[in-house]
Amino acid sequence: MPASKQAASQTSRPFWSGTITFGLVSIPVDLFPAVRSREVALHMVDPKGRALGRQYFCPKHEKVLSTQDIVRGVQTKSGKYVAVTDEEIEAIAPEMSRDIELQRFVPIGQIAPKYFDHPYVLAPAGRSAKSYHLLAKVIADSSRVGIGTFVMRGHQYLVAILSDGSILRAQTLRFDEELRSAAEIGLPKAAKAGAAAVKRLAAAIKSHTGRSLARDDLADRYAEALRRLAGGKAKAGRDVVNAKLTATTEDTGLGEAQVVDLMERLRQSLGRAKRSGRPGSAGTRRAIARTG
Amino acid sequence: MTVRAIWKGSLHIGRNEVAVKMYSAVRPRPVDFRMLHRTDLEPVQQRIVRKSDGKEVAAAERRKAFRLDAKRSVILQPKELERLEPASSRRIATCHFVPFDAVEQQAYDQPYYLGPDESDADYFALAAALARQKAVGIVRWTMRTKRYLGALVVDAGHLLLITLRRADQFIALPETAAPALDGKELRLARQLVDLAADDFDPHAWKDEYRRRLLALVEEKRRGKRKQLAPPKARRSRGSLAAQLRLSLEKAKKDN
Numbered sequence: 127m128p129a130s131k132q133a134a135s136q137t138s139r140p141f142w143s144g145t146i147t148f149g150l151v152s153i154p155v156d157l158f159p160a161v162r163s164r165e166v167a168l169h170m171v172d173p174k175g176r177a178l179g180r181q182y183f184c185p186k187h188e189k190v191l192s193t194q195d196i197v198r199g200v201q202t203k204s205g206k207y208v209a210v211t212d213e214e215i216e217a218i219a220p221e222m223s224r225d226i227e228l229q230r231f232v233p234i235g236q237i238a239p240k241y242f243d244h245p246y247v248l249a250p251a252g253r254s255a256k257s258y259h260l261l262a263k264v265i266a267d268s269s270r271v272g273i274g275t276f277v278m279r280g281h282q283y284l285v286a287i288l289s290d291g292s293i294l295r296a297q298t299l300r301f302d303e304e305l306r307s308a309a310e311i312g313l314p315k316a317a318k319a320g321a322a323a324v325k326r327l328a329a330a331i332k333s334h335t336g337r338s339l340a341r342d343d344l345a346d347r348y349a350e351a352l353r354r355l356a357g358g359k360a361k362a363g364r365d366v367v368n369a370k371l372t373a374t375t376e377d378t379g380l381g382e383a384q385v386v387d388l389m390e391r392l393r394q395s396l397g398r399a400k401r402s403g404r405p406g407s408a409g410t411r412r413a414i415a416r417t418g
Numbered sequence: 419m420t421v422r423a424i425w426k427g428s429l430h431i432g433r434n435e436v437a438v439k440m441y442s443a444v445r446p447r448p449v450d451f452r453m454l455h456r457t458d459l460e461p462v463q464q465r466i467v468r469k470s471d472g473k474e475v476a477a478a479e480r481r482k483a484f485r486l487d488a489k490r491s492v493i494l495q496p497k498e499l500e501r502l503e504p505a506s507s508r509r510i511a512t513c514h515f516v517p518f519d520a521v522e523q524q525a526y527d528q529p530y531y532l533g534p535d536e537s538d539a540d541y542f543a544l545a546a547a548l549a550r551q552k553a554v555g556i557v558r559w560t561m562r563t564k565r566y567l568g569a570l571v572v573d574a575g576h577l578l579l580i581t582l583r584r585a586d587q588f589i590a591l592p593e594t595a596a597p598a599l600d601g602k603e604l605r606l607a608r609q610l611v612d613l614a615a616d617d618f619d620p621h622a623w624k625d626e627y628r629r630r631l632l633a634l635v636e637e638k639r640r641g642k643r644k645q646l647a648p649p650k651a652r653r654s655r656g657s658l659a660a661q662l663r664l665s666l667e668k669a670k671k672d673n
Contacts, residue, residue, distance in 0.1 A: 141433065147432070148665070149668070150664050150665040153657065160524060160589055160591075161524065161583055162589060167485050168482045168485075169482070170466065170482060170483075171491075172480070172481065173493075174467070178469065178475055179565050181466075181467070181472070182453065183463055184455040185460065186460045187458070194425050195457070196453050196455065196456060197453075198452070199461075200636060202639050206625045206639070207452065207459045209454055210631070210635065210636075214634060218627070219626070232615075235519065237528045237620075239573075239578075239619075240571075242523045255569060256530055256565075257658055259504070259599060260658070264594065264608050265611070272611075275623065280631070281627070282625050282627030286523075288523075292594045292595065294589055297523055303624070304445055305443055306421060306441070306531070307657045308574070308575075310421065311421040311533065313576055316574065316575025319539065319547075324543045324546045326434070327547035328547040328551055330432035330433070331431065331515050331547055331553055334431070334432060335514065335515040335516065335517070336514050337516070337520070339516055339556070339661075344582060344584055345517075346584035346587075352494070356492040357486070365503055366490055366491070369486070369488060369491045371491070371546070372527060373485075373501060385589055392594070393594070395457040408531075410423060
């Protein structure tokens with residue numbers, strides 16, 4: 127499939143579609159990633175700047191494979207592979223695949239940071255805007271997050287549903303069984319520390335404590351260095367090629383086209399947008415400043 | 419069974435230094451999918467090809483292009499990229515500390531445990547001091563020629579270093595205004611949340627799906643066919659207020 131056609135078909139396709147159930151109320155939603163991958167500006171090219179991409183092939187048949195030729199499988203203890211189809215994967219847990227049932231509402235502060243996995247945005251699907259807004263409002267007012275589980279792409283996820291008042295977000299959480307314990311790693315048991323040392327370190331921490339995170343705290347120093355290097359070379363006219371030549375979508379995860387599309391989607395489904403945000407500006411500000 | 423350290427470093431806080439070892443806090447996934455060729459169940463391999471003609475391109479011939487704008491990309495040569503690599507160091511520099519709730523959940527990425535290296539006393543003193551101040555350290559370090567950004571936190575008396583996502587990764591969401599909501603519906607929905615209010619108990623949630631997936635694989639290995647049940651989509655009936663009222667009655671009965 128040509129790259130451009132592939133990109134078009136990926137646009138606006140949510141990562142997952144299903145319903146949030148809250149009591150007997152079902153709210154159809156589409157789920158989109160809320161963060162993009164880091165090296166979004168870097169593309170793999172050949173020495174002349176022509177785009178490279180990944181291709182799947184079968185080493186036994188020396189055959190190039192399309193997605194139709196590929197099936198997912200799990201390796202058994204004997205080393206053999208057993209294929210599992212998408213239908214089978216869905217059928218082993220039909221009740222989990224379509225629903226995020228909010229079973230508990232817990233204070234967000236009780237969830238230790240090690241559990242937070244991946245952030246997503248939820249957009250209302252179908253005609254669910256009214257119940258979507260109702261849930262967004264009550265979750266925001268409760269200072270709690272809804273907890274449930276769901277299945278996406280063949281894995282079950284624990285998930286927290288958060289709200290800023292008008293937009294619902296989902297944050298997948300790691301199951302406790304996915305995490306090692308300190309004892310399992312072999313760390314010494316937490317011991318009582320010497321009062322003098324604690325006091326000295328607490329004072330050092332205190333003298334270096336600010337009130338909130340600054341945008342620069344989360345700055346990507348490597349991306350900055352890359353930008354400087356590329357900018358300098360462009361000025362000197364070295365190794366500059368046409369951007370169209372280098373463009374690929376598949377190795378960048380959530381491409382800018384999808385980001386723009388998601389914004390449009392949210393704006394339409396959530397109605398009366400006040401203002402459009404430049405990608406990487408307002409949301410980041412909110413992400414950092416809100417809790418500051 | 420103990421886990422091997424992946425790195426050794428030294429935390430710098432003002433003039434204080436605490437030697438630590440780093441361990442991955444996440445277990446490898448016990449079940450993972452592999453992509454297979456449908457006809458012979460051979461694991462699929464990947465290769466890098468030129469998009470225009472589909473020819474394979476060897477690693478030595480691959481470059482990275484930085485996209486400056488819609489029109490221009492700049493090819494960055496391997497030597498130039500090498501020069502951007504930071505010098506190797508054992509130092510974990512603490513930029514500063516912020517209150518625990520100043521770091522938004524969306525920023526947390528990969529967790530690593532830190533363990534004491536030379537002195538248990540220094541390590542546990544730092545953990546205790548950090549817990550007392552209810553603070554998170556924002557730290558930067560270099561590990562195997564790569565830059566890292568992380569949050570230093572305390573978890574049940576031990577130190578954890580959790581990598582943080584960079585500012586540019588967050589997608590700006592449009593600012594939307596919530597519509598006016600029905601007062602009665604709001605009241606009912608609030609009561610539903612209150613009825614389900616609880617403490618977060620991480621041990622209460624199990625990956626049930628993984629167990630079922632392993633059972634499916636075992637059945638298929640032995641040549642048994644699994645009956646497929648088509649997934650049912652749930653649909654709400656009645657007005658939103660009526661659904662909320664019914665939910666509330668049911669929740670009260672179940673409690």
